[in-house]
Amino acid sequence: MPAPYTGGCAGGAVTLHIAAEAFGASQCWCRNCQRICGGGPAHVAIFKAGDLAISGALRTATGTADSGNATHLNFCAACGTQIHGGSAAVPELLAVRLGALDEPHGLSPKMILWTSEAPPWAVFDPALPQFATQPSGPAE
């Protein structure tokens, strides 16, 4: 499906509208993503932050990535649904959780990151490129 995208949290308190197309989507098995995603990988699509319009109350958890960059994860204050996250290194971009987008949205992961931190039972789509950590090079 082309943009715009709509979405929201599980409980309905947060809604989102995304005006423009995603740059790409990925699946991430880093340990932190497993924690905030119930034990499996996170799935995100990358959008320009300025293309997102959100209504409803979000709460923010801040942290520091292995790179040293400050990160922020934003979730619904009422039901905990993870909505999006980002890094101070690329403030113009936001990683929106695929689960927060209404279906059918047509977005799917195109690469698998941090397989080195995946549990032994993880299965990976053999058609997708896999990275033990994350791909080198610029984020955009």
Next chain:
Amino acid sequence: MTYTGQCACGAVHFTITAAPIAVRQCWCRRCQKMAGGGPAHNAMFPTEALTITGPVAHTGYTADSGTAIHWDFCPTCGTPLLAYAPVARPHLRAVRLGVLDQPNDLAPQMVIWTGEAPAWAVFDPAIPQYPAAPPAPAPKAN
């Protein structure tokens, strides 16, 4: 058998002093929302085996079956912690696998609600798959 765990920010801690009754991967649409777009992974433990410390926030909904479901999450970082049905199955707590410290010996034993999975989902061919809820393993407690 003891499992320990915590949420992403460390505000909530778990101690579980029993083996799980079942471990499942669930692709129902509601779990996908909660789990960032992929499936939830739940380990079902006896309620009395679970000790949680730290602040916990609650949400909930009524399942298609009419069962009231509660979900708990960390109010500080949003980490999904556990789900339970306090009336229908008060003796069980479904702990999200992501909060348990690794390595551990837990792995999904079945995949459920594949009928609601996205087209790009891949499933472990070595474990049973069910398009919706699995067959009941045992009579309900009530």
